[in-house]
Structure formats: C-alpha cells, structure tokens
Amino acid sequence: MDKKKSPKLPKKTPPSTPQINSSKIPSCSNPPKKTGSAPKKPIQDYSNQVENWIHLFRHLNNAIEDLFTMCTNENFSAFTDGAIETLEHSLEEFRNLRQKQSGNTSVDISDPSGSVDGELLRQYLDDGLSPVQALVLLIRERAAEESDEIEEESWEELSVISFDSDKRCKSLSPGRVDRIRKLEEKLFREKPSPVEVKQKIDDKQKRAEWKRSLIDMKRQDVALQKQRKMRKIKEEIEKINEDKKRAIELQILLKQSKADERYEAHLSQIRNRAKTENSKPNEVAFILELQAEDKKMTIDQKIEDTRERRTKALQSIKQKQAERIQKEEAAEKRRLALQSERGNKWMSAKTKLEEAENRRIKFLEEKKTKAEELGKRGGERTYRSSISIKSRDETEIVEEKENESWDSSSTSSVDDVPKLWAYRVWSTHKDPNVKMTFNMKKGKIQKQKIFQQRYLWCSVCNFEIPTDSSPEEHINSDRHQDELRRFLVQGNLSDPVIMLTSSQDLEQQRDLYVKKRMKKVKQMLTNRCQKHEKVCIMGRETSGVNKNRIQKLGIDFEKCIANNVIDYGQIDSILKDTIKILDQRKEADLHVIRQLKFIPCLMEIIKKVKNCPKHEMKYILGLLEVGSKFLAIFSGLSENRTYMIITNRLIPLVDLVCWILEKPPKAIMELTYLSQLFHILTIHLKHRLQAEYRELRELYIDYLLNCGLLSLLRQKLHLLQRPLDLTSNNFSLLLLKCVGFLESLNTFHGWGLGNKPAYEVSTFLTDNFIYIFKESELAGIPYLLLCLLLNDGPPKQQAPRVIPQTSLAVSILSMRFLNNLARLHLPLLQEMLSSEEYYDQMYHLFNYILRYCTEHIDSGLEDVRELLHEVILLIGYFVTQNTKNQDMMNLGETSILQRLCGLPFAYFTDKKYTNVLFPTLISICYKHSHNLSILQQEMSVDMLSTYITQQCQYYPIHDPPIEEEKKDVIRSKKSLSISSSNSSSKSILAAASLKLVFTNRFPRYLWESAAEFFQES
Incomplete structure (x- = not known):
C-alpha cells in the first residue's frame, strides 16, 4: 500500500x-547544581x-x-x-x-x-x-x-x-x-479502536487497488509496444543469421575443396614412398614366416597331446556307459520279477473275490425261496412285514459275510485286496467325476467327488487368464496384439489359449515359455546386430600419441587367441599395458581401441568360461578381473557404449554374471570384479541410443529379464542372515552395484515412466515381465531391506541405532526400486508386500524407518531426509485404494499414521514438503473412518481439504488432451515450487520430479469426493 x-x-x-x-x-x-566548577552537559x-x-x-x-x-x-x-x-x-x-x-x-x-x-x-x-x-x-x-x-x-x-x-x-x-x-x-x-483501524485499512486498500489498476493498464500498453519492437528485431536478426549461414556454407565448400586437393597430394606422396620401400616389407614377411613355422610346430604337438587325452577320455566314457547299461539290465530284471509277484497276488485275490460273490448269490437265492413260502402261508400284511424284516436280516448277513471275506483275504494280502476291490467297484461305476476309496477303519468303500480345476494359459503372452473372463477378450486385447507384432511368439497361433488341469503343469509351461523366449531373443539379437567392421569407424577418428603402441598391442592380442589356443599370461600382460595407456584419459585412444579387435577377442574369452577345463579355470578367472577393468574404462565413452549394444557384446557379459551367481556364496565373494560387471551393465542400461537402434536395446532388456538373473539374485539375497554387516568393502560395493542395477532396470524410459500415474498400469510392461517380477519376489529387495534395517527383529522402545552410510545408500536405492515398480504396476507391488510372508514385517519396517528419520533428520545428512521421502512415497503407493493395507496404518501403540503426523513442522507449512506428505495422508484416510479419527486427533483436516482444492485449480478436468503434456510441466512447477538452489545432492526434491505431482499419486476422478469427505468430517 x-x-x-x-x-x-x-x-x-x-x-x-x-x-x-x-x-x-x-x-x-534538572538536578541541583553543586558548588564548585562542574563540567557542562553536552x-x-x-x-x-x-x-x-x-x-x-x-x-x-x-x-x-x-x-x-x-x-x-x-x-x-x-x-x-x-x-x-x-x-x-x-x-x-x-x-x-x-x-x-x-x-x-x-x-x-x-x-x-x-x-x-x-x-x-x-x-x-x-x-x-x-x-x-x-x-x-x-x-x-x-x-x-x-x-x-x-x-x-x-x-x-x-x-x-x-x-x-x-x-x-x-x-x-x-x-x-x-x-x-x-x-x-x-x-x-x-x-483508536480496532474497528476504526480496520476501516482505515480498508480505505487504504481500495485506494491502492484503484492505483494498481491504473498502473496495470499502463504496463500492458508498454508491454504491447515492447512486443511489437521485439518482433521487428527478431525478423531483422533472422535475416542477418540467414546471410551469415550462406556465407559460412560457401566458406566450408571452399575449405572442403582445398582439403580434398591436399588429401590427394598426400596420398600420392605415400604411394611414392611405398614404391621405394618395398624391400623392407619383404624382410619382415620372411621373419614372420619363420616365427609362424615355429608356432605351428608347437601347436601341432599340443594338438597331438589333446587328441591322446581325448581318446583316453572317450574310452573311460564308454566303459562307464557299459557299466551303466549292465546296471539298467539288472534293475529291469528285478522290476519284472516284482511285477510277476504282484500279478500272482492279484490273481489269487481275484479268485477269492469270485468265490465270495458266488456264496453271496446262493445265500440270496435261498432267502428268496423261503420268503415266497412264507408269503403263501400268511396274508398280505404279514407278507410285507416279513419281507421288510427279512430284507434287513439279509443285508446284515451280507455285510457279515463280506466282512468275513475281507478278514479271510486280509491274511493273504493286507494292502492289495482293498485296493483291488475299490478298483473293481470304480471300474463298474460310470461317473468319471466320482472316485471310490476304501476306508480301513470302517471297512467300507466310500465315494468322493473329483473337482477338476481348469487353468487357461495364453502361450503368446505367458498370461494366466482368470476363469471369470473369456479367452476371446484376452485375444482381442491390445497387449496380446502387441505381443504378436514383436515376432516372439512361442505357441500355436491358431489356438493360443491352452487349458491345463493342474497348477504344476501351468508352472512348467510358464517356465518353459521364459526359456524359449530367452533363446528366441538371443537369436534375434545375433541376426540383427551389426558386425565389427561396419561399426568400428563410427564417431570421431583422431590420431593420438599412443596410436602406434595401441595398434601393436592389438595385433599381439589377436595373435594370442589364434587357432583356439589361448596364451593367458601374454593376454594378461597385454591388457595391463593397455590399461596403463588408457589411464591417461585421452579420448583418441578409446577411439583407436574400438577400431581394433580388442573387444571381439575379449568376448571370445568370456564365452569360453562355461566350457573351460578345470585346469584352465583359475587362469581365465584371473584374466577376467583385468578384462572387467578394461571394459569399464572402454565403456566410459558414449560411442563405445553404442558400439557395445549394436554389436551384441553385452549378452556374453550377462551370461557371465548369471554363471557367477549360480556358484556358492563363498566363491562369489572371492571374485572382486562382479561389482564392476554390474556397473558395466548399469551404464549401458542408462545409455540413450539413436532411434534406429532402439529395437536392439528393447531386446537387450527382454533378455535381461528372461535369462533368470532376477531369480538368481533373489536366491542369493535370501541366503543373507540378520544382522547384516557391511563393513567389508567388497561386499558393500557389490550390494550397492547390484541394487543400482535393479533400480536402473525398472527406470527404463521405454516403459513410459515419464508422466504416468501410479494407479494406471503401464501398457509397455508385458504380462511375461509381470510374471518374472512375481516369481523372483521383486528380486529379493523386500527381504534385503528387512536384513539391513530390522537387525534384531521388530523394533523395541529403545532409541534406534545409527545406520551406517553404506546401509543408508542401499536402503534408498531399494526404496526407489519399489517406488518405480509401483509406478509400473501398482497391483503387483501391493500383492507382493501384503502377502502373508511380508505383511507384518513391512509394518515394522515402515515404523522403524519413520522413527529413525524423525530422530536423526536434524543431523545434517541429506540421505536421512531422502530415505524419509522415499518411505513416504512407498506408503502412499502401498495404501492407494486398498483397505487391507489402510488397516495396517492404525496398528500398534504409536501407529504409522501417528508417526507421519509427528514429522517436523516444515512438512505441514513448507510447500515443497507438503507435496511429499499430504498425498500419502489423503491415500491413508480416504474412505476409512478409523484412520480419519486418528488424523483428527493429530492435526487439522482442513489442511488436507484446502490442499485438494488448490490442486483442483492447478489440474482442472476440462483441459484438452492435446496440450496436456505441456500443461503438466507448468503445473508441476507451480504445485511443487522447488528451487534447485536449496538441494545440492541428487535428492527427491532436486529437480522438481514428476513423481511428487498429486495427479500421479492419487486418481484425479476421486479428488472432488475426497474433498467432500474431508470437509464433511
């Protein structure tokens, strides 16, 4: 004003x-003046x-x-x-x-x-x-x-x-x-009174508003004039730029023509020099021939030795096969003898049953004759009564005879006769849904109905069709049609839906589908990948200082793998020398290495790990440590990463990681380069390719999921036991790289995670991928979190201990993995975390993390606040439209909801923190009266209702769908209002992430009902 x-x-x-x-x-x-001279006051x-x-x-x-x-x-x-x-x-x-x-x-x-x-x-x-x-x-x-x-x-x-x-x-x-x-x-x-003061203030505000309106009108006029001037200036600048571009193009053409002339002159000089120096190559060729003859002699000797060892091995294999055939024949003879014995027993039991049946028929005929005689003598009334009485006596006598027959036959064969009798009755019975069983206690045959459960399985998508829905709906769906277009079909196209009768058959079929799909993807990658000669010259070609040295090392490396005989010691020294050169961090050297055959030769060594003899295993494992370091330095260049993907060099690395994970844990911990291999796979996952190579990257992701890597990680993580110690550098680094690899796997931008709400299922995530995540139990990440944080079981009343920095980093990456998976497929995350195995433990985990973060948030560590934000996001995803999970929030003396309401005051006043907390509180209390009553005791519900109304203003329903992507970016900045200067690390609030936007965490069509729900309360 x-x-x-x-x-x-x-x-x-x-x-x-x-x-x-x-x-x-x-x-x-004024004080009285004293007698005497006093100094005057200034x-x-x-x-x-x-x-x-x-x-x-x-x-x-x-x-x-x-x-x-x-x-x-x-x-x-x-x-x-x-x-x-x-x-x-x-x-x-x-x-x-x-x-x-x-x-x-x-x-x-x-x-x-x-x-x-x-x-x-x-x-x-x-x-x-x-x-x-x-x-x-x-x-x-x-x-x-x-x-x-x-x-x-x-x-x-x-x-x-x-x-x-x-x-x-x-x-x-x-x-x-x-x-x-x-x-x-x-x-x-x-x-003056408050009324007068208020009246004065109102008068001032009215005058100020009138003055502001005049100022705004003037500003608008000035802005329009400025816009017109700017348009004219832009047009003039564009004309000047076009003239400059034309002049530059002319200069470039002149320079190119001059460069071509110089290049041709240079080539002519080289040809003249080559003609004069023909004698030197002839001498070098003669020396190389002598060396080749010597190597050939040594190779021939090695080949003869290997042939002799092979013949000996074949002879031993033949002897073992002959012994095995003899054992099988003896076992077949014993099996036939046992069958003959069982047949004799069955014949004897059958004859006894026939004799008992004949005795029963004779007895019944005698009773019928006696009944007819009695009926002739007496009247109708006596005849009927006698028949009823005699029929009862008849049944009792028959049961006694049958029991006698069972007792007599049980002496000979206790187990076979009841089964044979039940089989005989079942064979005469015509209903296939009824099974006859013999009860040994009662001595009777009982009927049991057979309920055959059907399982409908799609052989194209690896999807179990629920019994409620029809197969035609699934066949006509978009997911099924997209899967057909990818040419990775592993079933009959005419009838893709198969009916199975048991769950075991269903699991076998789904596992076979994954293996066949892995082989198909591998075949497609080998067919569509490009050769080394086509791609090695891509990027910038420079001549560095170390070019001649690297070329000589590449020729020596290629010679060491010739004729399928590997010189491990020579290869080790060559790779170490190249690593010393690459440690100078010169980009020209990396381009030179790509043009040579370092990578193809190294991949040939990696492929031989599975079929390597035992006496060579220690040499090849030691060589892989140097090779992984070499690959890590080589992959630091962007052109080299694209080269690795489009030439299909990553599949051997993935197979090597799977082969290492199949070993026992002690053997895995001895290999220090496994963390480096995970790092190489991670940087290639995060690498952005050109549009023409994206199909190869999608196939690479498909292979990573179908090769069994997630299930192997789950097996190894389930071997961990509490408490988990991360003091070892090798183990902590391996865990960090492993969890970082999983976090980068489910943030693949091809799955459309950019601006997708968490309550909408991703269309890019196929049913096969969902099955793999479910079977691998989310790659064992929930179990890892429990081992890291809940060391001594459920948390007690004592203050939580300080979590080490490595454990905090692994926990944050694990939480991000779960949050990204929730954004991909929220029902899968809720189903896995709310299962019987993890439901109670997740409650203790959420409670412990909230308690720890609230007590240590003032310590100054950014990781503590980041872990708190990730947990709040995960709780919001966990309870979204799920009443069972909402009930978890009010359990215990101090519930999770109370701990969320007990966060620092900034989470209720500062806008960048309310965007983290308030959507989670809304998801917890929406349509849940008990949680709402707890929330009313802790805080004011009006804050949540005002927050929802503000978000409704930022995201109105009547927005056109065309401009929705542009408006989401503007609204996210408005609703988040996060300045990048406040956060220095890679925290969740660093770059105004779209994960925090209210539309991506709570369904938009429920906002009005949620606002009414909180206002009515």
Missing part, C-alpha cells in the same frame, strides 16, 4: 541557529533522530496489528498464547523502565539546521511541556499524519503560530494553559 505523505508546514525564515538549553526550559527534572541534537523514532513507532504498531490478524485468522492456540506472553513480558519491561525514569532529567535540544521539527519542539517547550513529552508528542503526530489524513486542524493551528523566539512572551496566558492541556491529552490519549 502507498504511504500517505505528511502535510508540510509553511516555511518561515528561522532565526540563525537557535539553541534551547535546559536553563530556558521550565522543568523539574548539547544533544534530536532533530536528526526524530525520523528514525517515527519509523520505529510505526513499525512497532504495524507489527502488533499483523500479529493480531495472524492470531485471529490462523486459529493457532499455542501461537496465540505465546504472542500474549511475549507482549505481557515486554509491557512489564517498559513499565519497569518508566518507573526507573520517573524522575525528570535535563535534556538539551539544539537545531543547527533550523528544520520545522526543531521549531515545533521549541514551541512545545515554550508551552510548558518537558523535552521528553515534547519529543513523544511530535513522534506520535508525525506517525499519525503519515499513516492517515487526520487531525489537519492541529497542523493548521501549529502552522499559524509564529516561530520568532524574540516576540514570544514568557508568561503563560489562560489560552496557553488550555493549549498545553490539549497537547497533554493528545499525548496521553488512547489508541
């Missing part, structure tokens, strides 16, 4: 530097300090008014009580100060500049006021005049008074006494 200008008094010709001393002022504050000039006192007085008044409005509007009871206590304390201090200063003190006032304030002070002093009262009255009047336009009459009266000190009489007239009383009343008058 604009400040009001104080009315200026009419200037008069002041006297020459008047001075007013305390001797001229009638005041009782003259004080208050005219220059009046403006400062006026500003201080005004700022104090405005601060008190702002404090009052804040207390009334925000309704913070604790804040209001604190403000009242501070004001009471300051009032007491001022009263004490006033009591100490109750005695009037002498004040000397001088005005060397002859300003108006000095004249007013002299007038007040002449009127009978003390210097202090005159100063306070002057400050109040000036402050009131600058804030409003009030009391103009007092200024007019003061302006009429003449400031001539010589004409002023020193006696006080009655009118002068009244004037002094009015001034004293004006000095000690009360402050």
Whole structure:
C-alpha cells in the first residue's frame, strides 16, 4: 500500500541557529547544581533522530496489528498464547523502565539546521511541556499524519503560530494553559479502536487497488509496444543469421575443396614412398614366416597331446556307459520279477473275490425261496412285514459275510485286496467325476467327488487368464496384439489359449515359455546386430600419441587367441599395458581401441568360461578381473557404449554374471570384479541410443529379464542372515552395484515412466515381465531391506541405532526400486508386500524407518531426509485404494499414521514438503473412518481439504488432451515450487520430479469426493 505523505508546514525564515538549553526550559527534572566548577552537559541534537523514532513507532504498531490478524485468522492456540506472553513480558519491561525514569532529567535540544521539527519542539517547550513529552508528542503526530489524513486542524493551528523566539512572551496566558492541556491529552490519549483501524485499512486498500489498476493498464500498453519492437528485431536478426549461414556454407565448400586437393597430394606422396620401400616389407614377411613355422610346430604337438587325452577320455566314457547299461539290465530284471509277484497276488485275490460273490448269490437265492413260502402261508400284511424284516436280516448277513471275506483275504494280502476291490467297484461305476476309496477303519468303500480345476494359459503372452473372463477378450486385447507384432511368439497361433488341469503343469509351461523366449531373443539379437567392421569407424577418428603402441598391442592380442589356443599370461600382460595407456584419459585412444579387435577377442574369452577345463579355470578367472577393468574404462565413452549394444557384446557379459551367481556364496565373494560387471551393465542400461537402434536395446532388456538373473539374485539375497554387516568393502560395493542395477532396470524410459500415474498400469510392461517380477519376489529387495534395517527383529522402545552410510545408500536405492515398480504396476507391488510372508514385517519396517528419520533428520545428512521421502512415497503407493493395507496404518501403540503426523513442522507449512506428505495422508484416510479419527486427533483436516482444492485449480478436468503434456510441466512447477538452489545432492526434491505431482499419486476422478469427505468430517 502507498504511504500517505505528511502535510508540510509553511516555511518561515528561522532565526540563525537557535539553541534551547535546559536553563530556558521550565522543568523539574534538572538536578541541583553543586558548588564548585562542574563540567557542562553536552548539547544533544534530536532533530536528526526524530525520523528514525517515527519509523520505529510505526513499525512497532504495524507489527502488533499483523500479529493480531495472524492470531485471529490462523486459529493457532499455542501461537496465540505465546504472542500474549511475549507482549505481557515486554509491557512489564517498559513499565519497569518508566518507573526507573520517573524522575525528570535535563535534556538539551539544539537545531543547527533550523528544520520545522526543531521549531515545533521549541514551541512545545515554550508551552510548558518537558523535552521528553515534547519529543513523544511530535513522534506520535508525525506517525499519525503519515499513516492517515487526520487531525489537519492541529497542523493548521501549529502552522499559524509564529516561530520568532524574540516576540514570544514568557508568561503563560489562560489560552496557553488550555493549549498545553490539549497537547497533554493528545499525548496521553488512547489508541483508536480496532474497528476504526480496520476501516482505515480498508480505505487504504481500495485506494491502492484503484492505483494498481491504473498502473496495470499502463504496463500492458508498454508491454504491447515492447512486443511489437521485439518482433521487428527478431525478423531483422533472422535475416542477418540467414546471410551469415550462406556465407559460412560457401566458406566450408571452399575449405572442403582445398582439403580434398591436399588429401590427394598426400596420398600420392605415400604411394611414392611405398614404391621405394618395398624391400623392407619383404624382410619382415620372411621373419614372420619363420616365427609362424615355429608356432605351428608347437601347436601341432599340443594338438597331438589333446587328441591322446581325448581318446583316453572317450574310452573311460564308454566303459562307464557299459557299466551303466549292465546296471539298467539288472534293475529291469528285478522290476519284472516284482511285477510277476504282484500279478500272482492279484490273481489269487481275484479268485477269492469270485468265490465270495458266488456264496453271496446262493445265500440270496435261498432267502428268496423261503420268503415266497412264507408269503403263501400268511396274508398280505404279514407278507410285507416279513419281507421288510427279512430284507434287513439279509443285508446284515451280507455285510457279515463280506466282512468275513475281507478278514479271510486280509491274511493273504493286507494292502492289495482293498485296493483291488475299490478298483473293481470304480471300474463298474460310470461317473468319471466320482472316485471310490476304501476306508480301513470302517471297512467300507466310500465315494468322493473329483473337482477338476481348469487353468487357461495364453502361450503368446505367458498370461494366466482368470476363469471369470473369456479367452476371446484376452485375444482381442491390445497387449496380446502387441505381443504378436514383436515376432516372439512361442505357441500355436491358431489356438493360443491352452487349458491345463493342474497348477504344476501351468508352472512348467510358464517356465518353459521364459526359456524359449530367452533363446528366441538371443537369436534375434545375433541376426540383427551389426558386425565389427561396419561399426568400428563410427564417431570421431583422431590420431593420438599412443596410436602406434595401441595398434601393436592389438595385433599381439589377436595373435594370442589364434587357432583356439589361448596364451593367458601374454593376454594378461597385454591388457595391463593397455590399461596403463588408457589411464591417461585421452579420448583418441578409446577411439583407436574400438577400431581394433580388442573387444571381439575379449568376448571370445568370456564365452569360453562355461566350457573351460578345470585346469584352465583359475587362469581365465584371473584374466577376467583385468578384462572387467578394461571394459569399464572402454565403456566410459558414449560411442563405445553404442558400439557395445549394436554389436551384441553385452549378452556374453550377462551370461557371465548369471554363471557367477549360480556358484556358492563363498566363491562369489572371492571374485572382486562382479561389482564392476554390474556397473558395466548399469551404464549401458542408462545409455540413450539413436532411434534406429532402439529395437536392439528393447531386446537387450527382454533378455535381461528372461535369462533368470532376477531369480538368481533373489536366491542369493535370501541366503543373507540378520544382522547384516557391511563393513567389508567388497561386499558393500557389490550390494550397492547390484541394487543400482535393479533400480536402473525398472527406470527404463521405454516403459513410459515419464508422466504416468501410479494407479494406471503401464501398457509397455508385458504380462511375461509381470510374471518374472512375481516369481523372483521383486528380486529379493523386500527381504534385503528387512536384513539391513530390522537387525534384531521388530523394533523395541529403545532409541534406534545409527545406520551406517553404506546401509543408508542401499536402503534408498531399494526404496526407489519399489517406488518405480509401483509406478509400473501398482497391483503387483501391493500383492507382493501384503502377502502373508511380508505383511507384518513391512509394518515394522515402515515404523522403524519413520522413527529413525524423525530422530536423526536434524543431523545434517541429506540421505536421512531422502530415505524419509522415499518411505513416504512407498506408503502412499502401498495404501492407494486398498483397505487391507489402510488397516495396517492404525496398528500398534504409536501407529504409522501417528508417526507421519509427528514429522517436523516444515512438512505441514513448507510447500515443497507438503507435496511429499499430504498425498500419502489423503491415500491413508480416504474412505476409512478409523484412520480419519486418528488424523483428527493429530492435526487439522482442513489442511488436507484446502490442499485438494488448490490442486483442483492447478489440474482442472476440462483441459484438452492435446496440450496436456505441456500443461503438466507448468503445473508441476507451480504445485511443487522447488528451487534447485536449496538441494545440492541428487535428492527427491532436486529437480522438481514428476513423481511428487498429486495427479500421479492419487486418481484425479476421486479428488472432488475426497474433498467432500474431508470437509464433511
């Protein structure tokens, strides 16, 4: 608001530097003069300090008014009580100060500049006021005049008074006494009422708004003129740039023509030199022939030795096969003998059953004849009763006979006869859904219905079709059609849906599908990849200082692998020499190495690891340590990474990692270069390729998921036991690189994670990938988090111990992996974490992390805050539209919801932190009355409802879908309002990540109902 200008008094010709001393002022504050010579008090000039006192007085008044409005509007009871206590304390201090200063003190006032304030002070002093009262009255009047336009009459009266000190009489007239009383009343008058102050403020605001509207109109006119000028300037600049481009193109053409001429001249010189130096290559060729003959002799001897060893091995294999055939024949004879014995037993049991059946038939015939005779003798009534009684007796006798037959037969074969009888009855029974079983306790045959469960499985997508839906819906879906277009089909195209009767068959079929798909992907990569000769010259070609040395090492390296005989010692020394050259960090050397055959030869060595003899295993494993270091340095260049992907050099590395993970844990820990291999795979995952090579990268991702790497990692992580010690550098580095590889795997930009909401399933994630993540139990990451953080089981009441830095880093990467997986497929994450195995443990894990982060968030570590933000995101994903998981939030003495509400105050006031916390609280309490009641006890629900209304303004429903991507970026900046200068590390708030946007964490169509739900509560 604009400040009001104080009315200026009419200037008069002041006297020459008047001075007013305390001797001229009638005041009782002057101390009695002592006898003797006393030093005079220095003259004080208050005219220059009046403006400062006026500003201080005004700022104090405005601060008190702002404090009052804040207390009334925000309704913070604790804040209001604190403000009242501070004001009471300051009032007491001022009263004490006033009591100490109750005695009037002498004040000397001088005005060397002859300003108006000095004249007013002299007038007040002449009127009978003390210097202090005159100063306070002057400050109040000036402050009131600058804030409003009030009391103009007092200024007019003061302006009429003449400031001539010589004409002023020193006696006080009655009118002068009244004037002094009015001034004293004006000095000690009360402050205006709050209603008057509010009315003044409203008037000021109206005038300010009117002035702002005028200023805005002027600014708009100026902006339009500036825009027109800028358009004209841009057009002129574009014309100038076009002229410059044409001139540069002409210069380039001239330079190219001159360079071609120089190049042809250079080639002609080289040809002339070659003609003169023909004799030297002939000598070199003769020496090379002699060396080749010597090597050939040694190779022939080695080949003969290997043939002899091979013949011996074949003979031993044949002997073992003959012994195995003999053992199989003996086992076949024993099996036939046992079958003959069982057949004899079965025949004997069958004959006994036939004899018992004949006896039963004869007995029944005798009873029928007796019943007919009795029926002839008696009447109808006696006939019926006798029949019923005799039928009962008949059944009892039959059961007794059957029991006798069972007892008699059980002496011969206890196990076979009941089974044979049950099989006989079942074979006569015609219902295939009924099974006959013999109960040994009751001695009876019982019927059991067979319920055959059907499993529908799609052989194209590796997807289990639920029984509720029809197969036709799945076949016509977009996912199924996309999978057909990728030419990775592993089933019958005419009838892709297969019906299976058991879960074991379903698991076998799905595992076979994964293996077949892996082979198909590998075949497609080998067919579509480019050869070394086509791609090695890509990028910038330079001639460095070490070019000749590297070329010689490359020729020697290629010779060491000739004729399938590897010289491990020579290769080791060659690689170490090249690493020394590459440690100079010159880009030209990396280009030269790509043009040579270092990488193809090294990949041939890696492929031989699986089929390597035992006596060569230690040499090849030692060589892989140097090779992994060489590959890590080679992959530091962007062109080299594209070369590795499009020439299919990563598949042998993936196979090598899988082969190492199949070994026992002790053998894995001895290999120090496994972490380096994970690092190489990770940087190739994060590398961005050109559009023409993206299909090869998608196949590489497909191979990583289908090769069984995730299941192997899960097996090794499940071998870890609590407590987990990360003091070993090798083990901690391996864990970091492994989890970093998994985190980069599910952040692959081809899966559309850029601006995808978490509650929408990714269309790029196939059903086969979902099955692999489910079977691998999310690669064992939940179990790893439990081993890292919950060392001693569920957390106790003691303060949590300090987590080491490596454990914090691994935990943050693991949480990011789970959050990224939630954004890919939220039902999968909720299903895995809410299973019987992890449900209770995830509760303790969330509770422990929240408790630890709240206690150590002030330690200054950025990793603690980052872990807290990742956990809050994971909890929000975990409870989104899931009542079972929402129930977890209110368990325990101090529930997870209470710990979230107990976070520092900045998470409820600072906008960049509320965007992290509030969506999670909304997901926890939406449509859950118990959680909402707990939240009402901890905080105000109005904060959540206002947050939702603000987000509704940023993201209206009626936005057109075409401009939605552009608007999301602008809205994310508005809603997040995160400055990059506040965060120096790679934290979750560093670059205004789209993960925090409310639309990506809670469904947009539920915002209005959520706002109503929280407002009604």
